[in-house]
Amino acid sequence: MANQFEDNFHRKFYYLRLSVTDVCNFRCTYCLPDGYQPAERKKPSFLTLDEIKRVTGAFADCGTTKVRITGGEPSLRRDFTDIIGTVASQPGISKVATTTNGYRMAKHVAEWRDAGLTHINVSVDSLDPKMFYQITGENMFHQVMAGIDAAFDAGFEQVKINTVLLKDLNSQELPKFLDWIKTRPIQLRFIELMQTGEMDNLFKNHHVSGVSIRNHLIANGWLLKIRSNNDGPAQVFCHPDYQGEIGLIMPYEKDFCQSCNRLRISANGKLHLCLFGDHGVDLRDLLEADTQRADLIDRIQSGLQQKAVGHFLDDGNTGMTPHLASIGG
Numbered sequence: 001m002a003n004q005f006e007d008n009f010h011r012k013f014y015y016l017r018l019s020v021t022d023v024c025n026f027r028c029t030y031c032l033p034d035g036y037q038p039a040e041r042k043k044p045s046f047l048t049l050d051e052i053k054r055v056t057g058a059f060a061d062c063g064t065t066k067v068r069i070t071g072g073e074p075s076l077r078r079d080f081t082d083i084i085g086t087v088a089s090q091p092g093i094s095k096v097a098t099t100t101n102g103y104r105m106a107k108h109v110a111e112w113r114d115a116g117l118t119h120i121n122v123s124v125d126s127l128d129p130k131m132f133y134q135i136t137g138e139n140m141f142h143q144v145m146a147g148i149d150a151a152f153d154a155g156f157e158q159v160k161i162n163t164v165l166l167k168d169l170n171s172q173e174l175p176k177f178l179d180w181i182k183t184r185p186i187q188l189r190f191i192e193l194m195q196t197g198e199m200d201n202l203f204k205n206h207h208v209s210g211v212s213i214r215n216h217l218i219a220n221g222w223l224l225k226i227r228s229n230n231d232g233p234a235q236v237f238c239h240p241d242y243q244g245e246i247g248l249i250m251p252y253e254k255d256f257c258q259s260c261n262r263l264r265i266s267a268n269g270k271l272h273l274c275l276f277g278d279h280g281v282d283l284r285d286l287l288e289a290d291t292q293r294a295d296l297i298d299r300i301q302s303g304l305q306q307k308a309v310g311h312f313l314d315d316g317n318t319g320m321t322p323h324l325a326s327i328g329g
Helices: 049-061 080-088 105-115 129-136 141-153 174-181 200-206 211-219 290-304
Strands: 015-019 066-070 095-100 119-123 159-165 186-192 235-238 245-249 262-265 270-272
Touching: 015 049, 049 080, 049 290, 066 080, 080 095, 080 105, 105 119, 105 141, 119 141, 129 141, 141 159, 174 186, 174 245, 211 235, 211 245, 270 290
Parallel strands: 015 066, 015 262, 066 095, 095 119, 119 159, 159 186, 186 245
Antiparallel strands: 235 245, 262 270
16 A cells, blocks of 8 residues: 555545536535536536546555545436446445435435445435425425435445535424434434535525534433544434434534545546635546556645645635535535
């Protein structure tokens, strides 16, 4: 194995978030309220299977054990099942996850699992079909629920659900969510709304801290679990009376970035050191041949020396990220 990827703050990177498309078919209020808008300039094509194999292989060589395939909506790629298989085949990668809006799960989740998918996250922002439609712009609540059932039928022992906390929209649904996970092995993750370049007013109107949920959980006997080295940033709580778990992702909390263990590759082959960074490091020219791996690893490691100690969201600086679909959230 080559040297472990490490930054100047001695953080090691076990987790790669790999975007395979920035296209999405939902119109979530906090991400793409007007739907997907292709850039007017001609973009380079999305990463090919061979390029995906080379970049994930380089990360695996340097200690990465988990890859999350993201978008946009990654399952919009016709070769999505092949992408899963390509990532899963890399020696050293033990977790292959994806984050999806769930609309194709009922039909395809079993084949994704057969291809090597080990973990799945589904975005569900409300358990009320009308509120789901209001937030996502799509009337697909029942299809997504059927997809979650299909995931369990396919053999997934746990499904993670991502719910973006939105004041005055879904922030009153905690009792309903808790009831839902009582008898289901679901890890429900509440994600604080994050400010991005195009979302200033939405953030001002709907941001709510996860602290009140955490206080409620602790007061009602929920216990904080220990994180493993390739887990994401969620604070995960469990309860003896519940099959499910609750996760909280609170990027505005002090020291949120201290335990950062993940890097991002955009669908066009750029390394992003932070979701809210100011620039990306282009890797595409080093993904053309297997013989370039040493140079690819060197460029990634060199780029890591520019990684800041944390984001600057508290200062209102959202970096270059126009919306979460652009580099995979």
